[in-house]
Amino acid sequence: MKVDLTVNGKDISADVEDRMLLVHFLRDVADLTATNVGCDTTSCGACTVLLDGESVKSCTVLAAQASGHEITTVEGLATNGEMHPVQRAFHQEHGLQCGFCTPGMVMAIVSLLKENPDPSEQQVRQGLEGNLCRCTGYHNIVRAALAAADEGKVSA
Amino acid sequence: MIPTPFTYKRAGSAAEALELVAEYGDDAKFLAGGHSLLPLMKLRLAAPEVIIDLSGLRDLSYVTDQGTYVAVGALTRHHDVEHSDVLARDVPLLAHAAGQVGDPQIRHRGTIGGSIAHADPASDLPAVLLALDATLVAQGSGGTREIPIGEFFQGLFETSLEPDELLTEIRVPKPASAGAWSFQKFSQRAIDWAIVGCAVQGGNVALVNMGGTPLRAAGVEAALADGAAPSDAAAHAAEGTSAADDIRATRAYREHLARVLVSRALTEASSRA
Ligand SMILES: Cc1cc2nc3c(=O)[nH]c(=O)nc-3n(C[C@H](O)[C@H](O)[C@H](O)COP(=O)(O)OP(=O)(O)OC[C@H]3O[C@@H](n4cnc5c(N)ncnc54)[C@H](O)[C@@H]3O)c2cc1C
Numbered sequence A: 001m002k003v004d005l006t007v008n009g010k011d012i013s014a015d016v017e018d019r020m021l022l023v024h025f026l027r028d029v030a031d032l033t034a035t036n037v038g039c040d041t042t043s044c045g046a047c048t049v050l051l052d053g054e055s056v057k058s059c060t061v062l063a064a065q066a067s068g069h070e071i072t073t074v075e076g077l078a079t080n081g082e083m084h085p086v087q088r089a090f091h092q093e094h095g096l097q098c099g100f101c102t103p104g105m106v107m108a109i110v111s112l113l114k115e116n117p118d119p120s121e122q123q124v125r126q127g128l129e130g131n132l133c134r135c136t137g138y139h140n141i142v143r144a145a146l147a148a149a150d151e152g153k154v155s156a
Numbered sequence B: 001m002i003p004t005p006f007t008y009k010r011a012g013s014a015a016e017a018l019e020l021v022a023e024y025g026d027d028a029k030f031l032a033g034g035h036s037l038l039p040l041m042k043l044r045l046a047a048p049e050v051i052i053d054l055s056g057l058r059d060l061s062y063v064t065d066q067g068t069y070v071a072v073g074a075l076t077r078h079h080d081v082e083h084s085d086v087l088a089r090d091v092p093l094l095a096h097a098a099g100q101v102g103d104p105q106i107r108h109r110g111t112i113g114g115s116i117a118h119a120d121p122a123s124d125l126p127a128v129l130l131a132l133d134a135t136l137v138a139q140g141s142g143g144t145r146e147i148p149i150g151e152f153f154q155g156l157f158e159t160s161l162e163p164d165e166l167l168t169e170i171r172v173p174k175p176a177s178a179g180a181w182s183f184q185k186f187s188q189r190a191i192d193w194a195i196v197g198c199a200v201q202g203g204n205v206a207l208v209n210m211g212g213t214p215l216r217a218a219g220v221e222a223a224l225a226d227g228a229a230p231s232d233a234a235a236h237a238a239e240g241t242s243a244a245d246d247i248r249a250t251r252a253y254r255e256h257l258a259r260v261l262v263s264r265a266l267t268e269a270s271s272r273a
């Protein structure tokens, strides 16, 4: 079937199998391979992207369901070569080690801060309950989210 | 993991969804948020030949104040139930419980109608709506009917919906004392389903995952009606249940949890009321 998605601001139309998952569309059709598949069972959050501005797990959405909608992946966050505040905060706070969970973590935090620009540490931890990290023990990820929120307060 | 091949159809309205299901019959399945059905299809535990996507039924996503009850459209996402001002004021139990389902990503996709129609006894909202004495509205080729939630759940993943019927609305009567509620959920990891859960609204007590369907804890309710204290009433929590023995917990442990959680819930509800 023909699907029409807007991915990181670019319109992409393609003829795909009806059963194609959004994450495979992003990686194999749109050639955007930052979004990872970790568990494939809706648990780990590595595949998190924004659908119309809200975080979703792209291993559990059909490309067909996303047709007509806007998708943002971590590749689409930077503007004019400038990293997004959440990306910058991950860099500054050392919010990653192997980096596998990072694209999903960053997108989950972008969505979280959009809904709650000034979260408490507890709210960040709860907001990331759908994202697993095997390396960092989460502390620096939570710090990065709070730092990005602080930066948002300064620039707002 | 990918599902077996199927044909995808997107319905633009309830009428169109019903036409499509009439055309494809048993081979077809409705898809709402897809967060119960797609995981099953990826594991090949479900293999429908036709998927009828309901996401185009925007007019079935709403929460409205109807005076004596709150009407919630079947396609309303958990996220929108969680953040509804009407529910926060009139039925805080439902708003709170919706915020305990899975994780934020799951709540951005999953719907209240999908959760009810899927009828997983481990799910949160079926038990919550049972405690709230909700009424479900279904639309089929024969017209529209109302189903009291007590008659809806027939068994594990089984409901009284006909395969060609669409759940359209959930009507939640406003509780007399909206504040007298509690929701307790015991799970192993953050996003997991409850090993056991308990929803209390006033004198109504419902259990998550204590049998093939969500259950009202009749023994507890009767004891409360007789004036028993929360901890004494909670001793009856496992009566009439048939909890599973599985890798997460033994039946005896679930029965223990039911008594503990019911006791906590009754105490919290009465402190809030
Ligand atoms: C990792 C994970 C964790 C989860 N944790 C929890 C949890 O803690 N608590 C909890 O309660 N749930 C949990 N869920 C389930 C989640 O809440 C689902 O979103 C929900 O159960 C199903 O809603 P849906 O809209 O996604 O339905 P779908 O998956 O689209 O549909 C489910 C079933 O209902 C039918 N259906 C859907 N809508 C209608 C309708 N309007 N009329 C008739 N039939 C319909 C479909 O045909 C299908 O058979 C979890 C899911 C995942 C993947």
Ligand code: FES
Binding pocket: A036, A037, A038, A039, A040, A041, A042, A043, A044, A045, A046, A047, A048, A057, A058, A059, A060
């Ligand atoms: S790959 Fe999608 S949640 Fe793990």
Ligand code: FES
Binding pocket: A095, A096, A097, A098, A099, A100, A101, A102, A132, A133, A134, A135, A136
């Ligand atoms: S940095 Fe390795 S999984 Fe998170």
